[in-house]
Amino acid sequence: MNQTLSPAAVPGSVVGTGSPSVASPTFSPLYQQIKALITQSLQSGEWKPGELIPSEVELAFRYKVSQGTVRKAIDELSAENLVVRRQGKGTFVATHHEARAQFRFLRLMPDAGEAHQPENRIFEVKRLRAPAEVARVLDIKSGDSVVFIRRLQYFEGVPTILEEIWLPGVIFKGLTAERLAEYKGPMYGLFETEFGTPMVRASEKLKAVAADAGTVELLGVVPGTPLLSVERVAFTYGDRPVELRRAIYITDQHHYHNELS
Amino acid sequence: MNQTLSPAAVPGSVVGTGSPSVASPTFSPLYQQIKALITQSLQSGEWKPGELIPSEVELAFRYKVSQGTVRKAIDELSAENLVVRRQGKGTFVATHHEARAQFRFLRLMPDAGEAHQPENRIFEVKRLRAPAEVARVLDIKSGDSVVFIRRLQYFEGVPTILEEIWLPGVIFKGLTAERLAEYKGPMYGLFETEFGTPMVRASEKLKAVAADAGTVELLGVVPGTPLLSVERVAFTYGDRPVELRRAIYITDQHHYHNELS
């Protein structure tokens, strides 16, 4: 028999499922319910990126389950990179403010030599009404406010990535070119700490395209040069899409690295 | 204190570690040792792709550990796609002869519509002496025998992927154009059943390149067309590299799909 946590109670107790009704509510294992509760606490900001979450023993007491069940829940959250375990210390909410997380969303590597931090140049940051296509992807209404960013990234001083980024205006209200420019470190770090929106996973579509008139002068390549087009949709907790990013990579000295397993 | 399985014994017993010596042998948890033993059995062909492996209870008895420890070992093997668990049935060695596994190593998706099985046309299959560069990647000696394959893949009748493949000659001795051509299903399925070499993971490098003279006529594109270059190194059990594949994808109607997490 399955068990179910009382829906509202965060410090809930284990209860029976009762007799199955007509439209039987799809039961999920206890550890999945615990996992959902922990994810809710992450989403609500109860535990912020970089912070220590309660210990397994503490959570087991709170949810009235065994430590092993909490453990299995956290195991999955750890596998999904939502939290990071550190033996002897505790479990921490994953953050983009770590060398470790920097290259999870940046797969462009130099063909030879070590990977370096890119530098940025912001071209523009402005508010727009969301085009239908952008609205659809971000799961907002067409015409809703969006923040539009255009920037260039340099590797070792060489312009390499040209990006256009769309963000929901509601979430990224106070985002300005100044704040972006003065911010040290990866953009997702800023999104996380300044706007309470950590990027958790992303989906990308890659194509080879020819350099067009607009990109030629910005990237300093001849027209027709083959470039790697990368369209990304990034998601925060609860699989909510919060970023559409269209990028052009110059791949004569770099490559997009991918592991298949 | 750590525990160690007696090295040689497959039906081994748990023993103590003894007092740590000078160059202390890095201890690993029991379940990692079990995992290694199971991997060895996969590698040796004791359990072949598609076959049922012994039950958790059986393996626990064989290795003289608890079922929970075997379970954790198999959990990781399952996460790495080396085995597949099926409730009520048992645990099976992963195989490429499944619709499920088809698209794990083929990330090219149509921009619109459903993904279809590609058709093949083999241009050549021949034996070569491995160039230094190929030998280095395949971890063989320069000049060693390699099998070289050149083929074209069609999606919905449209030529889309041009591939050059290098395989170690020792493993793929009897591979001929006929066997390749008459084989139904994915190439990795043939590698697995005919040559006892299942591909388990791969590493890819992507670049945008311009169509050159050689590819133009085969792919039916105009010179200079931007194409996606995909260089893959594929590995079998024990992280042994067994394939170098250089491919060119036409990406006007398709895209390379990737999930970041």
Added chain:
DNA sequence: AAGTGGTCTAGACCACTTT
């Protein structure tokens, strides 16, 4: 010494498949 996550065990019961 105390607290944390990591490993290992033993046992119970559930969900699913096959006989």
Added chain:
DNA sequence: AAGTGGTCTAGACCACTTC
């Protein structure tokens, strides 16, 4: 009914970090 993997518990001990 029997066998398989899946879930959950309780308890023990280990490895690591901090106090």
